[in-house]
């Protein structure tokens with residue numbers, strides 16, 4: 001719950017505000033870019049919502065914030081409730097952004113795929129009653145894909161509730177030792193016809209990406225869209241092994257995808273050819 005006494009001076013006057021507990025995860029700026037902006041390593045409200053659409057997005061950001069740093073002076077309960085039940089948010093086809101990012105995963109995004117052979121949760125949001133209900137209404141969860149050890153959050157609780165199989169790489173399995181499906185080595189593993197787990201060690205030894213339908217790449221902390229550069233990014237700090245990271249980025253040139261859906265950073269949709277060019281450009285920039 002945000003605290004008005006900790007309201008940052010960088011917020012504009014008005015109903016919505018960010019307090020000093022913000023961890024600068026960027027979630028609110030992605031969900032409500034006309035309301036929130038980055039300022040001095042925090043988010044701040046630079047424009048109070050005016051239209052119903054802007055207010056709705058600001059409440060979605062308030063709900064998704066992993067540390068409860070966004071508050072209102074006067075809560076609009078109707079819009080708050082509507083925003084709460086709007087998650088998981090459709091992205092494209094059967095792919096959704098879950099919301100309710102968890103502080104336990106440093107505010108990383110998680111995703112949900114509804115699929116006739118069983119639904120997938122990609123990394124973990126907070127464990128919340130209304131989110132459990134939302135998953136139940138959509139047919140539960142069959143698999144939980146864990147991109148790496150940092151973003152497991154409350155995967156164990158979701159696995160228990162839905163009898164879901166957690167998929168993790170051997171090199172990061174210490175974070176979730178009782179996982180049902182452990183992938184080893186660097187070869188990709190086909191789980192279902194349309195799902196391929198691709199080991200991409202670098203940020204951690206056990207990083208994996210999930211390729212779905214040859215269109216979507218759930219990339220964890222391995223790859224993301226850098227809004228400032230308008231290019232793909234990959235970790236520069238917090239890298240377990242730089243040589244492995246380079247190999248893992250180059251490896252992605254073998255795979256087709258037109259979406260990058262990361263844990264941190266922005267998601268991006270490009271044509272297949274533009275995505276390949278973006279990966280090549282990243283490689284030239286990082287390893288000239």
Ligand code: SF4
Pocket residue numbers: 018021022023024025026027028029042043061064065066067068069070107
């Ligand atoms: S979502 Fe919350 S923690 Fe993340 S940048 Fe916004 S206010 Fe800060």
